[in-house]
Amino acid sequence: MKPESEAELAEMVAGAHEPFHIRGGGTRAIGVTTAPKVLKTGKLSGITLYEPGALTLVARAGTPLVEIEEALAAEGQRLAFEPMDHRGLLGTHGEPTIGGVVAANVSGPRRVQAGACRDFMLGVRFVDGTGEIVKNGGRVMKNVTGYDLVKLMTGSWGTLGVLTEVSLKVLPQPSTSACVMIDGLTEVEAQKAMSRAITSPYEITGAAHAPEGPGEQPLTLLRIEGFAGSVSYRMGRLQEMFNDHAVRIKTDPEDVATLWRWVRDVEMMQGSDGDVWRLSVRPSEAPGLVADLRARHDIARVLYDWAGGLIWVECAPGTDLRPKGFKGHATLIRASEETRLTLPVFQPEPPAVAALTQGIRARFDPKGVLNPGIMA
Incomplete structure (x- = not known):
C-alpha cells in the first residue's frame, strides 16, 4: 500500500478490512505488530510551507528528515529538539522521515533545555482508522486553536491515525557552541554536577554522563550554545563552578557536534x-x-x-x-x-490508564486496523 495523496490514503483506510503496519522510512522497527500488510507513507513527501521569518515549517509526513534539516540550515535555523538517528543503534536502513519523528516524539539531548518534539508541534493532518481526514492546530503559531490533538498524535506511534502533514515551530541555529568536559566523576557525583549545572543561570543545552566515555574513562558533558560573548562568559562561570574537578573545554564546532552526536545516537x-x-x-x-x-x-x-x-x-x-x-x-x-x-516493548500502563488508552484507540480506530500490537 503506497498512497500518493492524502485522499488516496483516506480511501485505502476507509476500505481496509485487514490491519496494517504504518511505515515511514523504516528506521525505527521497535514495536511488534501482527498486521499482515504494510502501508508506506514515503510518497506523501515535500515541504509545503516554510516561513523563516515566522519560524514555522509545514511538511508532508513522508518528507525525509535530511531534506528538512538542509532547508532549515540554508536559513540558519534548525529543529531545536535535536531528533535522534536510530539507524546505527538498531541496525536499520532507509531515511528517517518527519512523520516518523513526530509519531515517536523523537527528542535528543537538547530536550533538557528546549523541550521535546511535542513542544514544537503547531498542527497536524492525519487519517483516522475510519478513513476520515482530520486537521488540528494551525500552520502558523498564531493559529493554534481547538482540541489539542496535536500533542495526542505526537508520540502515538501511528495507533490513532496515519499522519499526512505536520506543522512545526523552528528556531535559529546558534552562532557558537562549546562543551565543558569533566573527567573522572562517579555516577553519583556526575548526576549532582549535571543537576547543579542545569539549575544554574548558565543555560545548559545538554547534560550527559558516560561511565565509559570515548576514552573508556568516566566523562561528564555540559553543552553551552548561543552568541560568542555569552558562551565565553558562561563557559568561564562553569569552569569556576567545577574548579575542584578535572575540567576540559571543547570549542571547535565540529568537535562539539561530533561529541553530542555520539550522545544523541547512543x-x-x-x-x-x-x-x-x-x-x-x-x-x-x-x-x-x-x-x-x-x-x-x-x-x-x-x-x-x-x-x-x-x-x-x-x-x-x-x-x-x-x-x-x-x-x-x-x-x-x-x-x-x-x-x-x-517482554512488553513499552511500559505497561496501570489498569485505569490502560482502559483510558483503549477507549481513545477505539474512538480513533474502531476497526482496529492501525498498527495493532504496538503500545498494547
Whole structure:
C-alpha cells in the first residue's frame, strides 16, 4: 500500500478490512505488530510551507528528515529538539522521515533545555482508522486553536491515525557552541554536577554522563550554545563552578557536534549484540537505579542523558530490566523479535490508564486496523 495523496490514503483506510503496519522510512522497527500488510507513507513527501521569518515549517509526513534539516540550515535555523538517528543503534536502513519523528516524539539531548518534539508541534493532518481526514492546530503559531490533538498524535506511534502533514515551530541555529568536559566523576557525583549545572543561570543545552566515555574513562558533558560573548562568559562561570574537578573545554564546532552526536545516537551501543533499554526516571534516582540493575543483571554499558532523566542501558539478551515497583518509564529499544514478543516493548500502563488508552484507540480506530500490537 503506497498512497500518493492524502485522499488516496483516506480511501485505502476507509476500505481496509485487514490491519496494517504504518511505515515511514523504516528506521525505527521497535514495536511488534501482527498486521499482515504494510502501508508506506514515503510518497506523501515535500515541504509545503516554510516561513523563516515566522519560524514555522509545514511538511508532508513522508518528507525525509535530511531534506528538512538542509532547508532549515540554508536559513540558519534548525529543529531545536535535536531528533535522534536510530539507524546505527538498531541496525536499520532507509531515511528517517518527519512523520516518523513526530509519531515517536523523537527528542535528543537538547530536550533538557528546549523541550521535546511535542513542544514544537503547531498542527497536524492525519487519517483516522475510519478513513476520515482530520486537521488540528494551525500552520502558523498564531493559529493554534481547538482540541489539542496535536500533542495526542505526537508520540502515538501511528495507533490513532496515519499522519499526512505536520506543522512545526523552528528556531535559529546558534552562532557558537562549546562543551565543558569533566573527567573522572562517579555516577553519583556526575548526576549532582549535571543537576547543579542545569539549575544554574548558565543555560545548559545538554547534560550527559558516560561511565565509559570515548576514552573508556568516566566523562561528564555540559553543552553551552548561543552568541560568542555569552558562551565565553558562561563557559568561564562553569569552569569556576567545577574548579575542584578535572575540567576540559571543547570549542571547535565540529568537535562539539561530533561529541553530542555520539550522545544523541547512543554510538557507544552501536554494533554490539546486547539488548538496549531506554529508561526515563527522576534524575536524582538514576544512579541508585543503575546500581541496583548492575547488582541483579549483566549490564554491559550505561549512558546518562537529560541530566540523568534518561538512561540508556545495554544488557544481556532477553533481560527484563523493569524492577518490581519501578517508578518511571522503560522502553525496550533493541532486542530480538522473540524477546519483544515475550517482554512488553513499552511500559505497561496501570489498569485505569490502560482502559483510558483503549477507549481513545477505539474512538480513533474502531476497526482496529492501525498498527495493532504496538503500545498494547
